[in-house]
Amino acid sequence: MNRVEFNKELERKIKSVESALKEYMAPRFPEKLFEAMGYSLFAGGKRLRPVLLLSACEAVGGDEKDGLSFAAALEMIHTYSLIHDDLPAMDDDDFRRGSPTNHKVYGEANAILAGDGLLTYAFETMLSSKGKSERILKAARIIAEFSGSKGMLVGQFVDCESEGKKIEPKLLNYIHSNKTAGLIKAALCAGAVMGGADEDITNGFLSIGEDLGIAFQIMDDILDVTSSTEVLGKPVLSDEKNEKATYVSLFGLEKSKTEYENYFENINKGIDKLEEKNVNVAFLREYINILKDRKK
Ligand code: GRG
Numbered sequence: 206m207n208r209v210e211f212n213k214e215l216e217r218k219i220k221s222v223e224s225a226l227k228e229y230m231a232p233r234f235p236e237k238l239f240e241a242m243g244y245s246l247f248a249g250g251k252r253l254r255p256v257l258l259l260s261a262c263e264a265v266g267g268d269e270k271d272g273l274s275f276a277a278a279l280e281m282i283h284t285y286s287l288i289h290d291d292l293p294a295m296d297d298d299d300f301r302r303g304s305p306t307n308h309k310v311y312g313e314a315n316a317i318l319a320g321d322g323l324l325t326y327a328f329e330t331m332l333s334s335k336g337k338s339e340r341i342l343k344a345a346r347i348i349a350e351f352s353g354s355k356g357m358l359v360g361q362f363v364d365c366e367s368e369g370k371k372i373e374p375k376l377l378n379y380i381h382s383n384k385t386a387g388l389i390k391a392a393l394c395a396g397a398v399m400g401g402a403d404e405d406i407t408n409g410f411l412s413i414g415e416d417l418g419i420a421f422q423i424m425d426d427i428l429d430v431t432s433s434t435e436v437l438g439k440p441v442l443s444d445e446k447n448e449k450a451t452y453v454s455l456f457g458l459e460k461s462k463t464e465y466e467n468y469f470e471n472i473n474k475g476i477d478k479l480e481e482k483n484v485n486v487a488f489l490r491e492y493i494n495i496l497k498d499r500k501k
Contacts, residue, residue, distance in 0.1 A: 226247070275399055283388055292313065344399050360385070476493070
C-alpha cells in the first residue's frame with residue numbers, strides 16, 4: 206500500500222466514523238444533554254481508537270459495516286473518559302481538543318451527566334448492532350472489560366490514588382497498561398472479533414495493543430514537557446501541576462525516547478507475526494507507524 210492509497214483509505218475510514226457518530230447523535234430530548242454530549246464528541250479528536258478498530262476488523266477479513274457501530278461506540282467511551290478526566294475533581298483542566306472543557310461550557314453537573322450519557326449510549330449502540338449476535342456479545346464484553354474492571358477505570362483509579370506519591374516503574378506500567386492501553390486493546394481486540402478472528406489472532410492484537418497503549422502514553426508524557434498548548438489543544442506541564450509520576454519524571458526525557466523506540470520495535474514484531482498468519486496488516490502497519498511520529 207503506497208502513501209497515496211493509505212491517505213485515501215484513512216480519510217475514508219474517518220469519514221465513515223464521523224457520519225456514523227452524526228447519525229447516532231441526532232438531536233433528541235432533552236436537547237441540552239445531547240448537545241453537551243455532542244460538544245465534546247465533535248470537538249476534533251483524531252479518531253484513533255475507531256480507526257484501529259476498523260483496521261483490525263478488516264485485517265482479518267471483516268467488512269467495515271461489521272465494526273462501524275463498535276468504532277463509534279468506542280469513541281463515545283473515550284470522549285466520556287476525557288470529559289470526566291477534565292473535571293475539577295480530577296485533572297481540573299480548562300481546555301481539551303483546543304476548546305473549553307465540557308464543564309466550563311455546560312457546568313459540572315451537566316458535564317458529569319454528558320459523560321455518563323456517552324458511556325451508557327455506547328453500550329446501547331453496540332448492543333443494537335446488526336450482525337452475528339455471538340460476535341456482538343463477545344466484542345461488547347471486551348469493550349466493557351477494557352473500559353472498566355480490567356482497564357481504563359482501574360488505571361484511572363490507581364492513577365488518582367497515586368497523585369503526589371513517589372511510585373515505582375512497575376506501578377506506572379500497571380496504571381498505563383490499564384488506563385491508556387485499555388481502550389487501545391479494546392479497539393484492536395473488539396475489531397478483530399467483529400471481523401471473525403479466532404482466539405490466537407485476537408491475542409496477537411491484544412499484545413500489539415498493550416505495547417501501543419504504553420508507547421502512546423510515553424509520547425503523551427514527552428509531549429507534555431516538549432510541546433505547546435497551541436499544538437496540543439490542551440495545557441502543557443499538566444502532569445507536574447497534578448503531581449503525577451510520568452515516564453519522563455521517572456526515567457528522564459532521553460531514556461523515555463529510547464523506551465518509546467523499543468516499544469515500536471516490539472509492535473512491529475507483533476505485526477509481522479500476524480502477517481505470517483495471513484492477517485492483512487498493510488493498512489494497520491502504516492497507520493501505527495504514522496502514529497509513532499504524532500505531534501499531538
Ligand atoms: C475518567 C474513568 C476515567 C478515565 C479517564 C484516558 C483517561 C482516563 C484520561 C486522559 C488522560 C490522558 C491525557 C491520557 C493520555 C492518553 C490519552 C487518552 C490521550 C488522549 O487521547 P487522544 O490523543 O485524544 O487520542 P483525541 O482528542 O485525539 O481523541
